[in-house]
Amino acid sequence: MNTQSTAPFQAGQLPKAADDHFLGLEHAAPVATSAALLTEALVGKAIARKAMICIHGQVGLGKTFAVNAACRKLAPDTTVWLQFAQAPHMAQIRSALWDGLNLSGPAPVNSTHLCDEQIGQALAGNFHLLLLDEVQHLGPTVLEYLRDLWDKNSKSAKNLAIVLVGSGNTRQKILHRNALHSRVHRWQQFSPLTPAEILTVIPGYHRLWKDVEDDVLLWIDDCAGHGCFRTWANLTVILQDALDDDPNLTFSKDLVRWAFSQLDPTTRFPGPVGSDS
Secondary structure (H helix, E strand, C coil), X not given: CCECCCCCEEEECCCCXXXXXXXXCCCCCCCCCHHHHHXXXXXXXXXHHCCEEEEECCCCCCHHHHHHHHHHHHCCCCEEEEEECCCCCHHHHHHHHHHHCXXXXXXXXXXXXXXXXXXXXXXXXXXXXXXXXXXXXXXXXXXXXXXXXXXXHHCCCCCEEEEEEECCCHHHHHHCCHHHHXXXXXXXXXXXXXXXXXXXXXXXXXXXXCCCCHHXXXXXXXXXXXXXXXXXXXXXHHHHHHXXXXXXXXXXXXXXXXXXXXXXXXHCCXXXXXXXX
16 A cells, blocks of 8 residues: 555555454454445445445444445455545645556656546556545545546546545535536445444444343443444443453443543433442
8 A cells, every 4th residue: 555644645455454443453343234234235336337426424433444345345456545634635636546546656746637647547447446535524626626537437438436435524515516416326324323233233343242231232332332333442442451451350330331431521421320320
């Protein structure tokens, strides 16, 4: 993977599957949530139709995890992965695409026509799945540039699919670009895990939760998890570290209450003082 530490992006091949787990949590397993299964199906549609799709929703719900897993399975050698840490300008977008497509030498960003021509030729040569994460950081000019790339390819080689992934106002940004919005083939909005999904998904996520009673899992979700996969991952890391650090500890509701205390108090609801729940 090519990266540039001074630029607000990473570009190249997909991250390794082991890098997807929050804080590198060991023994965490990918789980087939209904949202993740839908993501895989939609990525498949994008590949088959050479289409654009958008996957959006609030942070921590598993969008990036699901999209990366789907792309590894369906297009492991043809995915060009771009992720943005802050709002990039057009020179950085061109550099990211240049790096992601493994074009030789530095991107000729001082000659935008030459740069765009070579990027276009690379995209037209063979099929590529262009995966853009953190789309909420992209401005109108960048979004229109992506639409133009797809338009030009769809009228000629038809070898390009685009997956847009983002949180916050991602959908609103695309909605305000009428030409881009009209070209998005499929949409998926991620939502928090339901109580039923907590009971079916979390026990398989990590061995820590394998034998925990259903009522305890639901209590944890009510108090702190709130259906957010990243919060569950964070709690798992906190609890696993505590158990690893002190071999005399065992999993208990008291230990979980202590783990709650390590979280931002504005995001948890511990229940009435003195209650067992």
